[in-house]
Structures are given as C-alpha cells and as structure tokens.
Amino acid sequence: MTTESVTPQDPSPAGAPSGAPEGQRKKPATARSLARTRRRKSAARFWRQYRAHRAGLAGLAGLMLIAALALAAPLIVGSDVQSVTNASGKALESPSAAFPLGTDQLGRDLLGLLLWGSRVSLAVGLLAAALSVAIGTLVGILAGHFGGWFATVTMRVTDWFLVMPALVLAIVLATVMSPSIWTVVLAIGITSWPTTARLVRAQTLAVESRPYIERAQALGGGHGHIMARHVLPNVMPLVLAQTTLLISSAILTEATLAFLGLGDPNVVSWGGMLQEAREAGAVSSGHWWYLAPPGLAIAVVALAFTLCGRAIESVLNPKLGVAR
Structure with missing residues (x-):
C-alpha cells in the first residue's frame, strides 16, 4: 500500500502572495461583514x-442638553427636592439667588422640580410613542400584506380611531384605569396609532409590488419571511420619522392629562406642575414663575422633537423638499 504525499494547499485568497505574513493576508468577506459595512x-x-439641516441640528442639540440635565438631576439637585418635609423655602417665593426659579406653594425649589419632572415627561413621551408606533407598524404591515377582508376590517377599525378625538379617548382610558405612569403611557399609545398604521400600510403596498418580492415568494418565502426580511426594513425609515414626530405630541398629551389631574399624583411631571400651579391660584395671583418654567419646557421639548422629526423625514424622503 503506497502512501501518496499530499501537498497542503495555500489558504491565502487568490491574488495574495503565498509567502505573505499571516496578518497581511486578506480574509474573505462574509455576508455579515458586508452587511455591517453597508450599515x-x-x-x-x-x-x-442630516447635518445640512440647521433646524434639525438645533433640535438635536436641545434634546441632548435636556436629556443630559434629566439624567444628571440626582447629582445636580438631589432627590430630597421632591419631599414636602424637606422644603427649605417659603411658599410661592419669587426667584432669587437661593431659588433661581422660585418656590411652589409648599416651599420646594421649582428648578429642582423642573429637572425631576423632565425625567417623567421624557420617559412617558418616549414609551408612549414607542407603543403607538409598534401597534401602528404591526397593523399596517399585516393589513398591507394580507389584504382582502382582513385589510378591510382592520382599516375600518383604524378609521374609527381616526374619527374619534384621541385626547377624549385618552381621558376616558385614564379615568377608568388606576392613576399611574403606565396608565398614561397605555392611554396615549392605544389612541395615537392609526396615523402610523395608514402610512405603514401604504408603504407596505408599495414595497410588495416590487419584483424581488415575487422572486422571494417563488423561492418559497413564507408570510413571516416576506414581512420580517423584506417589508419591515423598507418601512423602518418611515417608522423612525413618525416616532420622532409622535414623541412631541405624546409629551403634550401627557402634560394635558396631568394638568387635568389624571396623571400619577406621586410623581413630579411638567403637566403636574402646571396643574398644581392652577390649584395654587398662580394665574390670578400673578405668580408667573410657577407657570412659565414648566410651560416653556414643554414647548421647547415639543419643538425640538418636531425639528428633529422634520429633518429626519426630509433626509429619508428628499421629495418632501423641507427647507434646510
């Protein structure tokens, strides 16, 4: 029995010198590495x-500053600022060196309350917008993909939610359920998804009319594969732009619910501060420092998210022609 000598093959790719050091040999590109490069x-x-949109950059800078202040609130003002027993000022004291934004009717520092309230308002806005977009995206993709009677029924339900005032539905849900932050998130998320559903359905119909969808179906791709691997990545830019626009409206709705006394009374939020200022008679007594800071904060954050959303929408869809 003869033993043939086997010459080991050079593992280096074609075009690379066989005597090149191992570190200099090019590794063949994998599908995952190519995908990372494309991303x-x-x-x-x-x-x-996005940098070409000055308004979008201004909104992004404002959001980053507000988010940094919200995250650093425990370090800047401490957690005792929310306590009534640890209040160190007089009731409704005007702005001074000790209290830059004055005090509330309980003698608490309004600057500290404003920073702590930003954490709740931003969290509720983000969570409610995420829930709304998730529901709208799921409904829109399913209705656009399956069509037929399912799409008809789904769109009629969507139209019903569009006709009904979202704020009224949110007030009803917040009244029926127990008062908490999660109640506010559910009330906003469940009532604000129809617009996203209609936009995503229209985009899904456009995507599924392309030839590569037919090829994927011919190769055996099922409903889940088509929706998850082909439709969802193509509608994600639209979903991202819609999310940034919904966050501002979610923050405004949360402030409205808290102003109406339907928020969580155990936490501090910007809307809750406005509601407490109204109960303290700040409007009639001229205590402007109690009303102005939370109101301006809500307006600034809503404007910043709107500017970012418009800029993202313009980048992802240049046909809109949004001014830079």
Whole structure:
C-alpha cells in the first residue's frame, strides 16, 4: 500500500502572495461583514445629509442638553427636592439667588422640580410613542400584506380611531384605569396609532409590488419571511420619522392629562406642575414663575422633537423638499 504525499494547499485568497505574513493576508468577506459595512456607510450618509439641516441640528442639540440635565438631576439637585418635609423655602417665593426659579406653594425649589419632572415627561413621551408606533407598524404591515377582508376590517377599525378625538379617548382610558405612569403611557399609545398604521400600510403596498418580492415568494418565502426580511426594513425609515414626530405630541398629551389631574399624583411631571400651579391660584395671583418654567419646557421639548422629526423625514424622503 503506497502512501501518496499530499501537498497542503495555500489558504491565502487568490491574488495574495503565498509567502505573505499571516496578518497581511486578506480574509474573505462574509455576508455579515458586508452587511455591517453597508450599515456603516448608510449611517454615515444619513448623518452627512442630516447635518445640512440647521433646524434639525438645533433640535438635536436641545434634546441632548435636556436629556443630559434629566439624567444628571440626582447629582445636580438631589432627590430630597421632591419631599414636602424637606422644603427649605417659603411658599410661592419669587426667584432669587437661593431659588433661581422660585418656590411652589409648599416651599420646594421649582428648578429642582423642573429637572425631576423632565425625567417623567421624557420617559412617558418616549414609551408612549414607542407603543403607538409598534401597534401602528404591526397593523399596517399585516393589513398591507394580507389584504382582502382582513385589510378591510382592520382599516375600518383604524378609521374609527381616526374619527374619534384621541385626547377624549385618552381621558376616558385614564379615568377608568388606576392613576399611574403606565396608565398614561397605555392611554396615549392605544389612541395615537392609526396615523402610523395608514402610512405603514401604504408603504407596505408599495414595497410588495416590487419584483424581488415575487422572486422571494417563488423561492418559497413564507408570510413571516416576506414581512420580517423584506417589508419591515423598507418601512423602518418611515417608522423612525413618525416616532420622532409622535414623541412631541405624546409629551403634550401627557402634560394635558396631568394638568387635568389624571396623571400619577406621586410623581413630579411638567403637566403636574402646571396643574398644581392652577390649584395654587398662580394665574390670578400673578405668580408667573410657577407657570412659565414648566410651560416653556414643554414647548421647547415639543419643538425640538418636531425639528428633529422634520429633518429626519426630509433626509429619508428628499421629495418632501423641507427647507434646510
């Protein structure tokens, strides 16, 4: 029995010298590495186009500053600022060096309350917008993909939610359920998804009319594969832009519910501060420092999210022609 000598093959790719050091040999690109490269290039291209929108940059800078202040609230003012027993000022004291924004009717520092309230208002806005977009995206993709009687029934339910005032429905839900932050999130998220559902359904119909969807179906791709691997990635830019626009309206709705006394009374929020200022008679007594800070904070955050959303929408859909 003869033993043939086997010459080991050079593992280096074609075109690379066989005697090259191992560190200099190019590794063959995998599908995962190519996907990462495409995502990095896409993100870099998105950021270059986004930077051209001065209003979007201003909104992003404002949001980053507000988010940083909200996260650093325990370090800046401490957690005792919310306590009534630890209040160190007089009731409804005007702005001074000790209290830059004055005090409330309980003698608490309004600057500290404003910083702590930003945490609740931002969290509720983000969570409610995420819930609303998730429901709208799911309904829109399912209705656009399956069509037929399912789409008809789904769109009629969506139209009913569109006709009904979202704020009234949110007030009803917040009244029926126990008062808490999660109640406010559910009330906002459940009542504000129809617009996203209609937009995503229209985009789904456009995506599924393309030839590569037919090829995927011919190769055996099922409903889940088509929706998850082909439709969802194509509607995500629209979903991202819609999310940024919904956050501002969610924050305004949360402030409205808290102003009406339907929020969580155990936490401090900007809407809750306005409601307490109204109960303390700040409007009639001229205590402007009690009303102005939370009201301006709500307006600034809503404007910042709107500017970011418009900029993102313009980058992802240049046909809109949004002014830079």
